[in-house]
Amino acid sequence: MTRWDTTLAVARLELQDAARNKWLWAMTVGFGLLATALTLVGVDGARTVGAGGFGRTASSLVALSQMMVPLLGLTLGASAIGNARENGSMRFLLTHPVRRSDILVGIGLGLVGACWAAMLTGFGVAALVSSATGTPVPAGVVLALTALSALLATAMATIGVAIGASTRRGSTALGVAVFAWLLLVFVGDLGIMGSALAVRLPVGALFFSVVANPVEAYRLLAVPLFAGSLDVLGPAGTYAIDTLGGATAPLGIAVLALWIWVPARLALRRFERTDF
């Protein structure tokens, strides 16, 4: 059996665990319902004021993803390690002749798979509803949005796993994950805006401070898909167009990739040194 086979076996086990996770199901159903509602509102708006078509729906879906995907990825990732440690199932895994790193990567892959499944359900429902109501669904935009959301979900689940590997209890990990969600989705953005006003932050520094946040990097990548331009993001968007031009998308992807790589390294380091 290769190390990859081991990793896949653990990933399958984690997926099976996730499939019985009520929180995951609640988030999936919630995401699906909200995506459907937003799609219907978007379609209705397009009919009455003639604006936007699927772009209006896509804009709402991006806003929804910005909230839901981080919450799902962070909480699922953070609680997986802590719960397995507390209920003893981690010890069961670790007594097999496999490397700890293979187990952790397997757990991470399983969690990412679970997040993707939840997210695909939401986007799939939205696309189906939009098609059923006669609003054209640009397949390219939907696929690109789905891929970007998958990237965000991967980053968030990895950060969650790093939180789980760095805390001793599942409940602590969950608390830290919710705090991280608040920080990334709400407080970080407001804090940067507040700081920018208080210390007259140059627009370049403001832009990079914002984009360092993976959730904002996701927005930076997603918005041009339906809006056609970053202008809608205000001064930071204008700065990105003027200064970075075509390099904006690679920058956003690089930020998200870093938010996967760094937490993954941290999680592996912590996991290797933990007593079970």
Place this chain on the structure above:
Amino acid sequence: MIRLQGLTKYYGANAALRDVDLDVAEGTSVALWGHNGAGKTTVIRALLGLVRYEGTATVDGHDCTSDGVSVRSLIGHVPQELTFHEHLTVAETVDFSRSLRQVDATRAMEVLEVVGLHEELKKPTGALSGGMRQRLAIALALLADPPVLLLDEPTSNLDAHAREQMVHLLQSLRERCTLLLTTHHAGEVGLLADEVVYLEDGEVRFTCAPSELDARVGVPSRLHLTLDTAFVDPALAALTSSGIAARRNGTGVIVEAHGAARGRALSVVIGAGIDIDDVEVWR
């Protein structure tokens, strides 16, 4: 086969193990004995690479830290806390474990039959009784036919009958495995171990033969004699007149006696012409 040198483990400021040296030769069986918190389970966790430690721990020459995968491929482990993925069935749990240990399905069925779980394949592990979970743990430990078995309280969840069966199974494994076990049942030490290592506060206090354990640590034990009701009073009279402390217990007599004193108590009762229906040692 198993060698510990200067094994030391601290949890915060508390020492779980202090400078423990231990050699378990191939094919022998060693019992770790001691009160709760003496460090028995920590020794087993160190060998499995579950905890970091100072000192050296090797199995068949492989270092438990730097070559943990090789070590764990040589070990079958029955843990004290029997936790599996609760939603998986017995068959799925065994399949998962055998896939990581590269064992074929035929062998898996063999061990499930040995422990008597072959008819429970579709049962979720979360629905298994304590005894069945113990059997499953033993089946998983035996899957790859490992040369070393680490058994942490291997009969703790079993009833008397199942315990007896399990002890027989483990006795048969002594012929081809190196065993390191922890148990609270002094009777099992005599049946399963060649040597006893007594741990206290994380340190090895002494090593002795199983037959010497009672005398060395004064394992509290009582002899329970089941007798015909008519024989209870004569038995009590015979014992007390011989200076052996005894008292009535339902249809039997409880004798406070350790080691050789138990044999003497039996001789006294039999010598008084009393038929004994059953004898148990309670510890």
